[in-house]
Amino acid sequence: MKTNKKLGLEVHNFLVSQGVETPMTGEIKNKEKKQDNIKQLFAQIMMEMNLDLNDDSLNGTPERVAKMFMNEMFYGLDYTNFPKCTAVQNKMNYDEMVTVDNITLASACEHHFVVIDGFATVSYIPNKKVIGLSKINRIVDFFAKRPQIQERLTEQIFHALSYILDTKNIAVKINAVHYCVKARGVKDVTSNTITTKLGGAYREANVRNEFLNLIK
DSSP states (O other): BBHHHHHHHHHHHHHHTTTTTOOOSSSOOOOHHHHHHHHHHHHHHHHHHOOOOOOOOTOOOOHHHHIIIIIIIIIOOGGGGOOOOOOOEEEOOOOSOEEEEEEEEEEETTTTTOOOOOEEEEEEESEEEEEEEHHHHHHHHHSSSSSHHHHHHHHHHHHHHHHHHTTTTTTEEEEEEEHHHHSTOOSSOOEEEEEEEEEEGGGGGHHHHHHHTOOO
């Protein structure tokens, strides 16, 4: 995946200004050292649970978990990984909805570090710019790949695209299953959570209804 750290840091600053950035203590540096620290700490957790790290099925688990955390599940904490977002001038003056539906989404609940699994829908009405469609999917995935609550994730996708496309005419919907609800606690296996963020023209009744009818 092509990345753009400069754009990522600009988006980060914009999210901070909007009050929707993930609580973080700074940029991720010395990734190799952090990965090694996670490996050692997770090994300690496993030993505290009386798991035998000499077993051939378990002895590689701390390193696997550390790599997974840094490079896969939580890569969205590092703006070095922010996707390159190709946006071009709207020379064709397109002024209707562009909607990407059923975007696969996998995240992790920041309260219990268990899975959030679902789908996102992102729609926008172009102003001066249009964006490569796959970039919308990548932005969703970037912000999903960090410890999250669904409400903030919805806001982050909205504001990132608002900054990149220079428009408030954006709508985001997420429909997800939270395994902190499904697999523990209340253990409700049938419920799901829906969040939306509508901006600009999407807050007008006729456009809102068109969008919601489109994605039913």
